[in-house]
Amino acid sequence: MISCILKTQSKILYTFLLALVVSFGAFAQEASEQAEIAQKGVTPGATEGAEVSTGDPAVISAGEALFKNNCAVCHSAGGDVIVGPGLQGVTDKRSESWLISWIKNSQALIQSGDADAVAVYNEYNKQAMPSFAFSDDEVKSILAYIESGQGVVSAPSEGVPGATAGENVGTDAIGAVGGYLDIVLVVLIIVLIVLVVTLLLIASLMKNYLNQNRKLNEYDAEIVNQRFDFSKIYKSKAVRTLVVLIFVVVLLDLTIDKVMGVGIQQGYAPKQPIAFSHKLHAGEHQINCNYCHTTVYESKSASIPSANICMNCHSQIKTESAEIQKIYRAIERNEPIQWVRIHNLPDLAYFNHSQHTQVGGVECQTCHGPIEEMDVVYQYSPLTMGWCIDCHRETPLNTEGNGYYDNLVELHEASSKGAFTVSSNGGTECSKCHY
Numbered sequence: 001m002i003s004c005i006l007k008t009q010s011k012i013l014y015t016f017l018l019a020l021v022v023s024f025g026a027f028a029q030e031a032s033e034q035a036e037i038a039q040k041g042v043t044p045g046a047t048e049g050a051e052v053s054t055g056d057p058a059v060i061s062a063g064e065a066l067f068k069n070n071c072a073v074c075h076s077a078g079g080d081v082i083v084g085p086g087l088q089g090v091t092d093k094r095s096e097s098w099l100i101s102w103i104k105n106s107q108a109l110i111q112s113g114d115a116d117a118v119a120v121y122n123e124y125n126k127q128a129m130p131s132f133a134f135s136d137d138e139v140k141s142i143l144a145y146i147e148s149g150q151g152v153v154s155a156p157s158e159g160v161p162g163a164t165a166g167e168n169v170g171t172d173a174i175g176a177v178g179g180y181l182d183i184v185l186v187v188l189i190i191v192l193i194v195l196v197v198t199l200l201l202i203a204s205l206m207k208n209y210l211n212q213n214r215k216l217n218e219y220d221a222e223i224v225n226q227r228f229d230f231s232k233i234y235k236s237k238a239v240r241t242l243v244v245l246i247f248v249v250v251l252l253d254l255t256i257d258k259v260m261g262v263g264i265q266q267g268y269a270p271k272q273p274i275a276f277s278h279k280l281h282a283g284e285h286q287i288n289c290n291y292c293h294t295t296v297y298e299s300k301s302a303s304i305p306s307a308n309i310c311m312n313c314h315s316q317i318k319t320e321s322a323e324i325q326k327i328y329r330a331i332e333r334n335e336p337i338q339w340v341r342i343h344n345l346p347d348l349a350y351f352n353h354s355q356h357t358q359v360g361g362v363e364c365q366t367c368h369g370p371i372e373e374m375d376v377v378y379q380y381s382p383l384t385m386g387w388c389i390d391c392h393r394e395t396p397l398n399t400e401g402n403g404y405y406d407n408l409v410e411l412h413e414a415s416s417k418g419a420f421t422v423s424s425n426g427g428t429e430c431s432k433c434h435y
């Protein structure tokens with residue numbers, strides 16, 4: 001009977017172990033699903049699209065481009081007030097001719113004494129909206145876009161779909177897996193400790209009970225009172241499996257941490273002095289990158305905005321927020337905000353933004369990743385020499401309509417079959433990137 005109890009005891013042990021392995025499997029599965037989501041940058045349920053439009057799609061998309069480049073800084077196409085009012089429904093509220101005169105020159109309309117114009121001007125603290133030299137058709141296309149409802153921001157969804165993550169963006173996913181492995185590890189250890197303590201408790205209770213209340217024959221007494229035998233534990237299959245399992249998990253965890261470190265500063269995402277979010281500003285409110293990074297199309301450096309640029313909007317918006325108060329304090333003290341620099345090439349390398357953004361037409365996202373989805377900016381690309389050179393070898397140069405290149409392209413075509421890339425033009429010569 002006693003040996004039967006002991007057998008049940010070891011059965012319990014095996015059941016526990018089985019449960020442990022199964023739950024570990026489930027954890028790993030969840031972790032890999034998370035990783036996949038992070039990699040694709042897609043959250044389930046983030047697919048709610050815009051309303052179906054009634055107007056001509058070509059006109060609407062032309063209007064969308066004009067709106068984003070000229071108006072989105074101050075207006076949303078939905079109901080939110082940014083600097084000016086949200087423009088959803090404005091086409092029902094005002095006549096087309098009124099809107100055309102307003103957008104072309106709001107000050108003229110106000111001065112003419114138009115009641116609506118004066119009222120809205122006063123309502124928004126007499127901030128002058130700039131004039132726009134648009135044709136009537138251009139204004140109409142903007143109005144068609146507003147009317148279509150396509151610019152209405154639906155409930156903020158995680159991970160704006162659209163920007164496809166490149167091969168380099170693994171850091172998020174790896175981070176997620178690393179985090180899960182840590183949790184799995186801790187859970188494993190806790191379960192193990194609980195298991196051991198419970199079993200020891202049961203064993204000692206049973207031993208006491210049997211010794212006190214039963215007359216034991218010699219054989220049973222030997223089993224009950226046997227000394228703790230470490231060699232048995234060592235030989236136990238269950239314990240060995242468990243040890244191997246824990247070893248594998250620890251090893252995996254360490255390797256992943258190492259792999260993350262390989263990309264030098266890749267994935268670097270320091271905490272900033274103000275909780276500024278690109279997802280909110282560049283994503284939801286669609287403020288153009290060069291509204292803040294003012295020199296990115298004209299000079300070597302992209303520039304980080306001064307507090308004055310923030311004040312264009314935050315003299316009015318969220319003035320009571322603790323984060324915004326930090327901007328006011330910086331201005332009062334006449335000190336710049338101490339943003340922590342993320343991207344930083346060594347001094348020996350020369351990189352020029354305008355060369356890439358303006359001349360080369362390379363999108364910010366190609367090098368910086370989906371910034372408009374980041375609450376906290378992280379370094380997306382490795383920024384190594386190999387990374388620069390790979391792109392120069394693969395990217396065809398836009399030589400169309402540029403007389404300067406005609407002879408060079410001809411020469412290139414005579415000697416090689418490949419496309420005329422940045423490197424064909426000398427983009428892999430040491431002196432181009434090194435002083």
Ligand code: HEC
Pocket residue numbers: 066067070071072073074075083084085087090094099102103106120121122124125126127128129130132142
């Ligand atoms: C620099 C900020 C700014 C920009 C850029 C801007 N607006 Fe405005 N807009 C305002 C402000 C502020 C008001 C409120 C009236 C006022 O104070 O002049 C306004 C009012 C309006 C109104 C009147 C709304 C109503 O309820 O009657 C319309 C329509 C409008 N803007 C359209 C546009 C369009 C279209 C563009 C882009 C071509 C644009 N705005 C660009 C700041 C701006």
Ligand code: HEC
Pocket residue numbers: 272276278281282287288289290291292293304305339340341342343344364365368371372376377
């Ligand atoms: C409203 C202003 C604003 C807009 C719009 C904006 N940024 Fe920024 N950006 C900042 C500020 C402030 C920082 C410094 C704080 C930080 O890193 O979050 C910054 C930092 C960055 C950095 C990291 C700089 C470093 O230290 O290495 C990159 C890259 C960047 N922005 C790219 C973009 C891109 C691409 C867009 C457009 C999709 C954009 N930004 C739009 C204000 C802005």
Ligand code: HEC
Pocket residue numbers: 073074081082274275276277280281285287292305306307309310311312313314317318321322323324327
């Ligand atoms: C073109 C307008 C505009 C500019 C320029 C701008 N912001 Fe904003 N900012 C907004 C809007 C709109 C919101 C969202 C307000 C809301 O949620 O109601 C916002 C929100 C914020 C918030 C969140 C506040 C909170 O407590 O919810 C912070 C922090 C912030 N901005 C910082 C900055 C900083 C720093 C700069 C300058 C680098 C800047 N903003 C420039 C329009 C702007």
Ligand code: HEC
Pocket residue numbers: 289290293296297300301302303304343344345346351353356357362363364365366367368383
């Ligand atoms: C071809 C790749 C590439 C493209 C395209 C690119 N950047 Fe950069 N960006 C870099 C590199 C490399 C650095 C680091 C420069 C350094 O340390 O000197 C950087 C740095 C920055 C910084 C930090 C400040 C600075 O100037 O060093 C900001 C802000 C920034 N980029 C914004 C942008 C914006 C906005 C765009 C799009 C309009 C853009 N970048 C397009 C590669 C790129």
Ligand code: HEC
Pocket residue numbers: 345349350351352355356359360362366367383384387388389391392395396397398422425426427432433
């Ligand atoms: C995503 C692709 C891409 C990456 C990454 C990239 N470049 Fe470029 N680069 C270009 C293109 C495209 C041009 C050609 C622009 C033009 O002249 O039309 C260019 C041109 C240049 C030039 C001028 C070459 C010449 O012949 O005059 C220099 C210098 C340069 N890049 C440096 C760098 C450095 C340094 C890095 C890495 C920190 C880098 N680039 C990363 C695409 C890239």
Ligand code: HEC
Pocket residue numbers: 345346349383384385388389392427428429430431432433434
């Ligand atoms: C397209 C731009 C580009 C070209 C062309 C280029 N380099 Fe570099 N190089 C870089 C960048 C960016 C770095 C810094 C990145 C890093 O530290 O990994 C760098 C770093 C280096 C370093 C320092 C490595 C270290 O570990 O600090 C040396 C040495 C070097 N390059 C030599 C050369 C030589 C020699 C050539 C010509 C055969 C060349 N480079 C061509 C962009 C370039």
